Amino acid sequence: MSKLPRSSRLASPVDTAVHGEYRITQRPDDPRPLYRFADQVGPDPEPGRYHLYAGWFCPWSQRVTIAHALAGLQDVVTVSFVDNRRDGRGWAFRERYGPDPVNGFTLLRHAYEATEEGFDGHVSVPALWDRHLARVVSNDFKGIGIDLATRFRKVATPVVDTYPEHLRAEIEDTDVRVDSGARLAALDERLADREYLVGGVLTEADIRVWVHLARLGPRITEYPNLYRYARDLYRIPAFRDTTDFTTYPTPDWSLA
Numbered sequence: 744m745s746k747l748p749r750s751s752r753l754a755s756p757v758d759t760a761v762h763g764e765y766r767i768t769q770r771p772d773d774p775r776p777l778y779r780f781a782d783q784v785g786p787d788p789e790p791g792r793y794h795l796y797a798g799w800f801c802p803w804s805q806r807v808t809i810a811h812a813l814a815g816l817q818d819v820v821t822v823s824f825v826d827n828r829r830d831g832r833g834w835a836f837r838e839r840y841g842p843d844p845v846n847g848f849t850l851l852r853h854a855y856e857a858t859e860e861g862f863d864g865h866v867s868v869p870a871l872w873d874r875h876l877a878r879v880v881s882n883d884f885k886g887i888g889i890d891l892a893t894r895f896r897k898v899a900t901p902v903v904d905t906y907p908e909h910l911r912a913e914i915e916d917t918d919v920r921v922d923s924g925a926r927l928a929a930l931d932e933r934l935a936d937r938e939y940l941v942g943g944v945l946t947e948a949d950i951r952v953w954v955h956l957a958r959l960g961p962r963i964t965e966y967p968n969l970y971r972y973a974r975d976l977y978r979i980p981a982f983r984d985t986t987d988f989t990t991y992p993t994p995d996w997s998l999a
């Protein structure tokens with residue numbers, strides 16, 4: 744970690760006039776994926792080895808921070824948050840959520856560049872960092888969530904097993920898109936006679952849907968079962984404590 748004073752480990756304010764807008768371009772002759780890292784946590788992960796870079800505003804990050812809390816990993820995998828706004832430099836560490844506690848990077852881009860020289864893909868959250876190998880393990884939100892839910896059993900006791908083997912197929916089959924009225928209506932109907940989406944228990948399927956419901960704003964009240972379901976989930980600490988409605992599209996609204 745850098746020995747520089749705290750303030751010099753923070754990025755300067757967002758300034759699109761100077762830094763432009765954040766943009767990714769793929770050269771036509773470059774076949775590499777733009778989301779480049781999809782490795783897994785090793786079979787026997789030690790406490791303290793991994794760090795999760797997340798964003799409060801980001802539904803994909805929140806899938807992972809909820810999974811992290813429900814897996815009981817508070818003292819096993821550290822978490823920190825990038826600032827809610829970005830310019831052409833991408834996500835950055837600023838005053839509001841503090842410096843990067845692992846590397847002292849001012850920009851998340853530096854973590855990607857430390858992993859691959861000249862990295863020019865998506866500088867995205869969530870990203871899982873390996874302190875031993877000093878690199879990004881994965882910025883694949885789905886893989887990270889499943890790893891956190893399943894790979895740390897020797898070093899942590901889950902609050903709930905959110906990815907039990909016998910429900911995995913059904914969890915993966917559950918349509919999490921809540922992008923249209925028709926899908927919301929279908930989900931609302933599915934929840935008419937059940938508390939959770941799959942298997943009568945809280946699972947990854949609920950996490951995946953909930954992060955979008957939480958960002959719908961007042962529209963959700965048009966769907967009584969969804970509204971009840973979302974409010975019930977919001978009472979669970981892992982959901983509540985990973986939520987900051989002020990960073991969502993309708994900042995004055997909440998599920999409380």
Ligand SMILES: N[C@@H](CCC(=O)N[C@@H](CS)C(=O)NCC(=O)O)C(=O)O
Pocket residue numbers: 767778798800801802803804864865866867868869882883884
């Ligand atoms: N689409 C991403 C999910 C993560 C994502 O889109 N994160 C957003 C914030 S919510 C981000 O960091 N975007 C920057 C980028 O993708 O370049 C994926 O497929 O892994």
